[in-house]
Amino acid sequence: DAGVIQSPRHEVTEMGQEVTLRCKPISGHNSLFWYRQTMMRGLELLIYFNNNVPIDDSGMPEDRFSAKMPNASFSTLKIQPSEPRDSAVYFCASSHSRGSTDTQYFGPGTRLTVL
Amino acid sequence: GQQVMQIPQYQHVQEGEDFTTYCNSSTTLSNIQWYKQRPGGHPVFLIQLVKSGEVKKQKRLTFQFGEAKKNSSLHITATQTTDVGTYFCADPNTGFQKLVFGTGTRLLVSP
Numbered sequence: 001d002a003g004v005i006q007s008p009r010h011e012v013t014e015m016g017q018e019v020t021l022r023c024k025p026i027s028g029h030n031s032l033f034w035y036r037q038t039m040m041r042g043l044e045l046l047i048y049f050n051n052n053v054p055i056d057d058s059g060m061p062e063d064r065f066s067a068k069m070p071n072a073s074f075s076t077l078k079i080q081p082s083e084p085r086d087s088a089v090y091f092c093a094s095s096h097s098r099g100s101t102d103t104q105y106f107g108p109g110t111r112l113t114v115l
Numbered sequence: 116g117q118q119v120m121q122i123p124q125y126q127h128v129q130e131g132e133d134f135t136t137y138c139n140s141s142t143t144l145s146n147i148q149w150y151k152q153r154p155g156g157h158p159v160f161l162i163q164l165v166k167s168g169e170v171k172k173q174k175r176l177t178f179q180f181g182e183a184k185k186n187s188s189l190h191i192t193a194t195q196t197t198d199v200g201t202y203f204c205a206d207p208n209t210g211f212q213k214l215v216f217g218t219g220t221r222l223l224v225s226p
Contacts, residue, residue, distance in 0.1 A: 033214075043158070043203065043216040056213060091157055103148070104214060106157040 002026070004107035006092050012113045018080040021110045024073055025094030033104060034067055034077050035091040043091075049075065050097055082114045119206045119217040127223040134191040136220035138204035147187045148205040148214065149178060158203060158216075161189075194224045 005024040013019055025032045033048040047057040049069045057067070064083070069075040079086055089111050093104040118141045128134055138147065146165040150158040162171055164180035164187060171178045175198075177190045187204055204217040 042218055045213065045215070048213060093158075103160040103163070104158075106159070109157050 004092055004094050004105055006090075006107035006110050008110060009108060010111045010113075012115065013082055014115050015083055016081045017114075018078065019082045019086075019112060019114075021077040021090050021092075021112070023075045023077070023092030023107060025075070025092070026105055027073070029094035029096045029105070030072070031095045031097040032069060032075050033093040033095075034075070035093065035106075036088045037091060037109075038088045046077070079112075082112075084114045087112055087114050119204060119215055121202075121204060121217040121220050123220055124218065125221045125223070127225065128194050130196060130224050130226050131193050134194050134198070134222055136189050136202050136204075136222075138187045138189075138217050140185050140206055142185070142206075144180075144184045144187075144206050146207060147180060148207070149187075149189055150203045150205060150216075151200050152203065152219075153200040156200075191222075194222070196224050196226055198222060199224050 004026055007022045031050050034046040035043055036046055037043045044059055046059045047067045048055055052069045052072055065079055067077045089109045091106050091109045093106045095102045095104045120139050122137050146163055148163045149161040151161055152158045162178050164178055167184050168182045169180040175192045179188045189202055191198055199222060201219045201221045203219045205214040207214055
């Protein structure tokens with residue numbers, strides 16, 4: 001079975017540009033998570049969805065960040081406009097929520113560099 | 116807010132030496148998970164501990180959950196170069212599957 005799929009794997013953009021990161025969760029999983037990882041701040045949860053509904057977006061840094069999950073097999077994280085401090089590795093993870101804490105399966109990540 | 120601290124932040128050992136990382140929470144945990152992230156890779160689930168005082172083993176790895184369920188540890192016996200990476204504990208928060216990751220311990224193993 002395919003794991004969590006993320007695209008692109010690497011993104012280099014200039015400050016002010018719009019960036020869209022994409023994620024396809026594992027089929028059958030009903031929870032999806034977006035994380036950001038940096039040396040300074042570690043692994044931070046940005047937002048998570050359950051059954052395509054955003055449950056908690058308290059980790060989203062500011063209005064420049066937005067996330068959508070239009071269906072069970074696709075999610076996007078958008079940054080507009082991007083800034084150099086957004087440079088990080090962005091991970092998408094999914095799990096099969098059954099009322100208790102289940103394993104999260106991470107995608108390979110998107111390494112974003114904003115110049 | 117909820118905090119999950121890990122110590123040490125970094126450890127460099129010689130192959131064959133033992134290694135331990137400790138995870139401490141400011142609140143009582145319902146359960147705790149451990150993940151490993153290889154350099155350049157993504158976090159991969161290792162194990163989940165649920166019961167107070169629980170001890171689980173995976174080959175050379177021993178995981179322990181504290182009696183008060185506020186701390187946990189991961190011990191690696193006789194490290195190998197394949198053990199290199201960052202080890203995270205993760206605390207399940209309330210709600211749907213939300214995890215709060217610890218600060219991580221980066222392990223470097225020299226041959």
